[in-house]
Amino acid sequence: MTEPVSQNKNISLKEKIGSSNILRIVAFLLLLVSYYLTISPNIEKYLSEKISSVARNSSEVNINVLSPVFDIHVYAGEYNLESNLQSNNSISRTKFFTLDPRILAMSKFLTDYHSPMAKYANVFVEEADKHGLDWRLVASISGVESAFGNLIPRDSNNAWGWRGINGNERGWSMFATWEDAIVHITERLAQGYGTDLTPFDIEATYCPPCGRNPEHLWANGVNRFMIQLQYYVDNLENL
Numbered sequence: 001m002t003e004p005v006s007q008n009k010n011i012s013l014k015e016k017i018g019s020s021n022i023l024r025i026v027a028f029l030l031l032l033v034s035y036y037l038t039i040s041p042n043i044e045k046y047l048s049e050k051i052s053s054v055a056r057n058s059s060e061v062n063i064n065v066l067s068p069v070f071d072i073h074v075y076a077g078e079y080n081l082e083s084n085l086q087s088n089n090s091i092s093r094t095k096f097f098t099l100d101p102r103i104l105a106m107s108k109f110l111t112d113y114h115s116p117m118a119k120y121a122n123v124f125v126e127e128a129d130k131h132g133l134d135w136r137l138v139a140s141i142s143g144v145e146s147a148f149g150n151l152i153p154r155d156s157n158n159a160w161g162w163r164g165i166n167g168n169e170r171g172w173s174m175f176a177t178w179e180d181a182i183v184h185i186t187e188r189l190a191q192g193y194g195t196d197l198t199p200f201d202i203e204a205t206y207c208p209p210c211g212r213n214p215e216h217l218w219a220n221g222v223n224r225f226m227i228q229l230q231y232y233v234d235n236l237e238n239l
Contacts, residue, residue: 100125102135105233110139115148116178117159123182131190137199138186140225141206144218149178157181164188199223 106121117124117139128135139148142159146152149159153168157175162185166174175181193202199222204211210218232239 101236102233105229105236106135106139108236108239109229109232110148113143113148114150115142117142117149117182120178120182123179124186127183127186131186132195133186133190134195134226136226136229137222138182138189140199140222140229143225144221160185199226 100122102125103122106124107118110118110121124139125135127133128138138160142148145161146159149157152158153170153172153174155174156168156172157178158173158181159178160181162173162181163171164173165184168174173181173184175184193205199219200216202222203216203219207218210216
């Protein structure tokens with residue numbers, strides 16, 4: 001009788017231990033679920049807010065609310081419309097540029113006419129401003145005289161039928177670069193013709209045969225290109 005009683009006690013003890021372990025596991029799982037549903041979100045929110053606060057307070061980044069403003073060209077002498085800003089120009093991220101829309105219009109206009117002078121758009125505008133001349137005039141004259149530099153004496157960089165300096169055997173002025181030509185001709189036009197004359201006022205002196213022609217083809221041609229350039233600058237967003 002003693003041995004069966006002992007065996008029953010052992011079985012009963014094992015059942016109690018097994019039952020106790022199951023209860024512990026169930027209780028642990030319940031606590032874990034309760035933690036994730038109730039306590040964990042609050043703790044995580046608190047920690048997230050604290051971490052964000054510390055990060056904001058320690059940040060040294062200055063946000064420039066004007067940085068999206070970007071038209072076209074403030075440093076015209078250092079800017080090439082065919083490329084990005086030159087690599088040796090370091091630009092602070094806290095600065096912004098307001099660029100002259102006339103230069104973008106001039107570049108687009110000359111590019112559409114396949115002009116070799118397109119990349120000198122800034123020179124046209126800057127030199128005109130420097131001498132008080134209409135920014136459209138010099139480029140527009142080149143349109144009538146040489147299809148914007150496409151029909152010129154070889155290696156002359158003379159798109160204006162200009163005479164009077166560094167002349168070749170036929171008298172056409174020879175310029176080392178397009179920039180030299182634009183600078184010189186803009187200055188001479190302003191000094192020789194004044195800054196308030198229209199193409200019709202200039203025509204009789206610049207192109208005497210054209211001035212005697214009642215159709216005034218030269219003046220009308222220059223004026224037409226000037227109007228086109230104004231259209232370009234007024235409609236940049238649609239070009």
